[in-house]
Every structure is written in C-alpha cells, then in structure tokens.
Amino acid sequence: MTGLELVYLIGALAAVALVLFAVRRASERNQLGDAGRAARRRLREAEREREDEEEREKAKAAPAGEVDDDEEAEAGDEAAAAGEAGAPDQRAAEAARAEAAELRDGLAKTRGGFVARLGRLLSKKKIDGEILGELEEVLLTADIGPKTAEKLFTTIQSALSRDQLEDPAAVWTRLREESGRILSVDAPAVDWARARPFVLLVLGVNGVGKTTTIGKIAAKLVQSGKKVILAAGDTFRAAATEQLEIWGQRAGAPVVKGRPGGDPSSVIFDAVKRAQAEGYDIVIADTAGRLHTKVDLMEELRKVRRVIQKAQDGAPHETWLVLDSTTGQNAIQQAKMFKEMMEVTGIVLTKLDGTAKGGVILGICDELAVPVRFIGIGESVDALREFDPEAFVSALYEGDPTANAA
Ligand SMILES: Nc1nc2c(ncn2[C@@H]2O[C@H](COP(=O)(O)OP(=O)(O)OP(=O)(O)O)[C@@H](O)[C@H]2O)c(=O)[nH]1
Ligand SMILES: [Mg+2]
Numbered sequence: 001m002t003g004l005e006l007v008y009l010i011g012a013l014a015a016v017a018l019v020l021f022a023v024r025r026a027s028e029r030n031q032l033g034d035a036g037r038a039a040r041r042r043l044r045e046a047e048r049e050r051e052d053e054e055e056r057e058k059a060k061a062a063p064a065g066e067v068d069d070d071e072e073a074e075a076g077d078e079a080a081a082a083g084e085a086g087a088p089d090q091r092a093a094e095a096a097r098a099e100a101a102e103l104r105d106g107l108a109k110t111r112g113g114f115v116a117r118l119g120r121l122l123s124k125k126k127i128d129g130e131i132l133g134e135l136e137e138v139l140l141t142a143d144i145g146p147k148t149a150e151k152l153f154t155t156i157q158s159a160l161s162r163d164q165l166e167d168p169a170a171v172w173t174r175l176r177e178e179s180g181r182i183l184s185v186d187a188p189a190v191d192w193a194r195a196r197p198f199v200l201l202v203l204g205v206n207g208v209g210k211t212t213t214i215g216k217i218a219a220k221l222v223q224s225g226k227k228v229i230l231a232a233g234d235t236f237r238a239a240a241t242e243q244l245e246i247w248g249q250r251a252g253a254p255v256v257k258g259r260p261g262g263d264p265s266s267v268i269f270d271a272v273k274r275a276q277a278e279g280y281d282i283v284i285a286d287t288a289g290r291l292h293t294k295v296d297l298m299e300e301l302r303k304v305r306r307v308i309q310k311a312q313d314g315a316p317h318e319t320w321l322v323l324d325s326t327t328g329q330n331a332i333q334q335a336k337m338f339k340e341m342m343e344v345t346g347i348v349l350t351k352l353d354g355t356a357k358g359g360v361i362l363g364i365c366d367e368l369a370v371p372v373r374f375i376g377i378g379e380s381v382d383a384l385r386e387f388d389p390e391a392f393v394s395a396l397y398e399g400d401p402t403a404n405a406a
Contacts, residue, residue: 099385099391100391100394100395102377102383102385103377103385103391103392103395104395104398105353105377106352106353106375106377106378106383106385106395107352107353107358107377107392107395107396109353109354109355109356109358110352110355110356110357110358110359110396111395111396111397111398112356113142113356113357113358113359114138114139114141114142114143114144114356114359115359115396115397117138117142118135118138118139118172118175118401119399119401120401121134121135121138122135122168122171122172122401122402123168123401123402123404123405124168124405125168125405126166126167126168127165127166127167127168127171128166132157132165135153135171136149136153139152139153140153142359143328143329143356143357143358143359143360143363144359144360144362144363145329145332145360145362145363145366145367147363147366147367148182148362148363148366148367149363151366152175152178152179152182152362155178156171156174156175156178159174159178160174168401168402168405169400169402169405172397172400172401172402175397176393176397179362179393179396179397180389180390180393182362182365182366183361183362183365183372183389183392183393184389185365185369185370185371185372187346187371190318190346190373192221192226192281192282193281194317195312195314195315195317196281197229197272197275197276197280197281197282197283197312197315198281198282198283198317198318199272199282199283199285199308199312199315199316199317199318200217200282200283200284200285200316200317200318200319200320201268201285201287201304201305201308201316201318201319201320202214202284202285202286202287202319202320202322202348203287203301203319203320203321203322203338203342203344204287204289204321204322204323204324204334204338205289205290205334206288206289206290207289207324208289208322208323208324208327208350209322209324209348209350209351209376210234210286210287210289210322211234211240211243211244211247211286212247212350212376212379213322213348213350213374213376213384214230214244214247214284214286215244215246215247215248215250215251215381216374216376216381216382216383216384217284217374217384218230218247218248218251218252218253218284219250219251219252219381219382220384221281221282222251222252222253226281226282227279227280227281227282228251228252228253228280228281228282228283228284229253229254229255229256229271229274229275229278229280229282229283229284230244230247230248230253230254230255230256230271230283230284230285230286231255231256231267231268231270231271231272231283231284231285231286232244232245232255232256232257232258232267232286233264233265233267233268233285233286233287233288233304234264234286234287234288234289235258235259235260235261235262235263235264235267235288236261236264236288236290236291237288237290238260240286240288241255241257241260244257244286245257250381251381253284256270256271256274258270264287264288264300264304265300265303265304265306265307265308266307268283268285268304268307268308268311269307269308269310269311271283271285272308272311272312272315273311276312285304285308285316287300287301287304288300298341298342301341301342302341302342305319305342305343318345318346319342319343319344319345319346320344320345320346320347320348320373321334321335321338321339321344321346321347321348321370322347322348322350323335323347323348323349323350323364324350324351325349325350325351325352325355325357325358325360325361326351326354326355326357327357328355328357328360329360329363331349331360331364332360332363332364332367332368335347335364335367335368335370336367336368339368339370344368344370345370345371346370346371346372346373347364347368347370347371347372347373348372348373348374348375348376349361349364349372349374349375349376349387350375350376351376352375352376352377353376353377353378353383358396361375361392371387372387373386373387374386374387375387375392
C-alpha cells in the first residue's frame with residue numbers, strides 16, 4: 001500500500017466514524033424526545049386524575065342539590081326544577097317504605113303465629129295429603145274463625161289442580177290471594193266532605209280503644225286541614241271525659257262535654273249544634289262501652305243515634321265499631337251483636353301490635369261484610385293506619401317460605 005492509499009483509507013475510516021457518530025447522536029436525540037413526550041403525557045394524565053379526584057371530593061362534600069357556580073350557569077333552571085320535583089317524590093317513597101315497615105313490625109306477632117306455622121308446612125318440596133290436613137288444622141285453629149278458615153281451605157282446594165296442590169309455592173300464592181280477596185270488602189272510600197258537619201259515631205265495648213282511636217283519627221283529620229270537634233258521649237265513667245280532653249288537646253280539637261252521669265245523647269246533640277253554628281267540618285262522638293247491662297247499653301246507643309238524626313238530617317254519616325284484636329274470635333261475636341242491634345258502617349280493629357290473633361280480621365271481613373276502615377298498631381297518636389288490604393296481606397305474609405324448600 002502506498003502512502004497516498006493509506007491517507008485515503010484513514011480519511012474514509014474517519015468519515016464513516018463521523019457518520020456513525022452523527023447517526024447515534026440523532027438517534028439519542030430521538031429517544032430523548034420520545035421519553036420526554038412520554039413523561040409529559042404521564043404528567044398531563046396525572047394532572048387530569050388529580051383534577052378528577054378533586055371534583056369527586058368536592059361533590060362528596062357538597063350537600064345534595066348544591067352545585068358549583070360554573071356548573072350552575074350551565075345546568076340552568078331545568079336541573080334545579082328537576083331537583084325540586086324529585087325531592088318530594090323521594091320523600092313520599094321513603095315515607096311509604098317507613099309505613100310498610102311499621103305495619104310489618106305491628107303484625108310481627110300474628111306473622112309469628114299462624115302464618116309462621118303455615119310457612120313451616122309449606123317449606124317442604126312437595127305437599128302430600130298429610131301436610132294438607134295439617135294446613136287445614138292450622139287455619140282452623142288460627143283466630144280467623146272456623147267458618148272463614150274452612151272457606152279459605154276449601155277455596156284453595158277447589159281452585160288448584162291436583163299437581164298445583166302438591167306445589168307449596170302454588171298453595172302459598174293462592175293463600176295470599178284468597179286472604180286479599182276476603183279482606184277487600186267492597187266499599188267506597190269515606191268522603192268526609194259529604195256533609196258539613198260530617199258526624200262520625202264511635203261504638204264498642206269497654207276497653208277496646210274507642211277514645212284512643214278517636215284521638216288518633218282527629219289528629220289525622222286536623223293535620224289534613226279539617227276543623228274537628230269531639231263529643232264526650234261517655235258520661236258513665238268519670239275519667240272518660242278527661243281522657244278525651246287530653247286527646248283533643250293533642251289533636252287540636254275542642255271537646256264538648258256534659259256532667260258526669262248526664263245524658264250522653266244531649267252532649268252529642270250539643271256538639272252537632274255547636275259544629276253547625278261555628279262551622280266545624282267533622283264531629284266525632286265518643287260513647288260508653290259499658291252501662292249497667294248490655295241491654296241498657298244498646299238502648300242508650302240507639303237513643304244516641306235517634307237524637308243525632310234530630311240534630312242533623314242524614315246524621316250520623318258513619319257509625320264505626322271499634323274491636324280489640326287481642327280478644328280474637330270474641331271480636332267477631334261482638335261485631336255480630338252490635339250489627340244486629342244497629343247500623344254499623346265501618347270497623348276499626350285495634351291493638352294488632354300486641355297480639356298473635358290478627359287473623360281475626362279475615363273472619364271479621366268475611367262474616368260481617370262491613371269494611372275495616374282503620375287498624376291500630378300501637379298506642380301513640382300516629383299508630384293508626386287507614387286499612388289497605390293489599391298492604392296488609394303483604395305485611396302479614398311477608399317472605400316466601402317456599403323459596404328454600406327442603
Ligand atoms: N298496643 C295498643 N294499645 C292500644 C291501641 N289502641 C288502644 N290501645 C290501648 O287500649 C287501652 C284502652 O283504650 P281506650 O281508648 O281507653 O278504650 P275505650 O274503648 O275508650 O275504653 P272505655 O272508655 O273504657 O270503654 C288504652 O291503654 C290504649 O292505650 C293499639 O292500637 N295498640
Ligand atoms: Mg273511652
């Protein structure tokens with residue numbers, strides 16, 4: 001190799017090395033650029049996440065309905081109006097849920113009685129003749145009353161096919177449906193505005209809960225905007241007027257009273273007259289649950305009715321009999337006795353919270369064909385429910401014993 005060739009070779013090698021160096025620098029710059037972009041992207045993402053997190057925290061901390069100033073401008077009146085309309089709906093749904101829960105609690109003892117026994121029988125995979133016989137027995141020994149119990153059983157038997165009768169779920173469903181049908185006594189809702197004053201006469205033997213029920217009903221009516229006056233028609237018992245006065249004060253309704261031992265008819269007559277003169281919407285008349293004899297009581301109550309009619313044409317507009325569910329089938333007997341002696345247009349069944357004998361309501365509805373208007377599920381002023389057969393059946397037969405059949 002000549003000296004010149006050597007110089008060319010060195011020069012060529014140097015040029016290649018230079019190109020390689022340049023290429024490597026360029027590649028490094030590129031890699032750095034990629035890394036930088038990736039780092040910048042990660043930073044932006046982290047920033048966005050942090051912002052989102054802050055938004056979430058703000059939303060959590062803000063009371064319901066409160067919105068950010070900017071968002072408020074964007075959302076405008078539409079969302080605000082929707083919020084206002086949604087809140088009462090939600091409140092109504094919550095109130096309905098709370099009422100259903102209270103009714104379920106109130107019926108816990110009855111549910112734990114004959115309903116639980118039925119449930120145990122129907123928690124089998126298949127029903128045979130023996131179980132069916134036991135089911136009939138449970139119904140007959142429940143406080144439904146033998147007549148209604150037998151009717152319930154034979155209706156289920158005849159309505160279901162042989163296969164269905166072996167299926168616990170079919171029997172349970174039918175039992176619920178039939179109970180609902182018995183409880184749905186056909187009667188229009190009470191129209192409190194039908195007359196002015198509207199006169200409600202309340203009857204029942206002693207201790208069933210007449211005065212307490214009157215207090216609770218008065219409170220409900222006053223709350224709904226009615227002007228209510230009470231008549232202390234139980235002049236037989238010295239403390240009766242006092243007790244009604246306490247309820248009247250609680251409810252916001254004045255009480256017309258007579259002298260102890262005085263004529264109950266004249267007290268109620270005075271109350272109707274005062275209601276007419278002073279523009280009251282509703283008069284609710286309390287009566288004695290006991291006199292010297294049963295005949296005396298019935299005579300007295302019939303006289304009360306006649307005198308009310310004299311005070312106002314067409315009155316009393318409703319006559320309700322209060323029955324104590326803890327007395328079981330005795331309540332059915334009382335109802336029959338009263339109904340024979342005078343017109344009864346509605347029933348109030350009290351003390352369902354304190355008894356396993358709540359099945360009596362089936363017998364009452366079935367045998368008397370008088371609508372149950374209210375049920376008492378406690379002693380407090382709000383422990384009175386307008387009777388709703390569907391809600392009652394749901395609360396009574398809560399749960400499905402056939403779901404885990406073994
Ligand atoms: N647990 C429970 N107790 C009730 C209910 N309704 C009434 N009571 C109670 O039953 C008792 C008798 O109630 P009253 O309202 O005095 O009965 P009454 O029919 O007016 O009785 P007399 O005036 O003696 O004829 C009271 O202690 C009430 O608190 C109810 O639904 N549940
Ligand atoms: Mg009383």
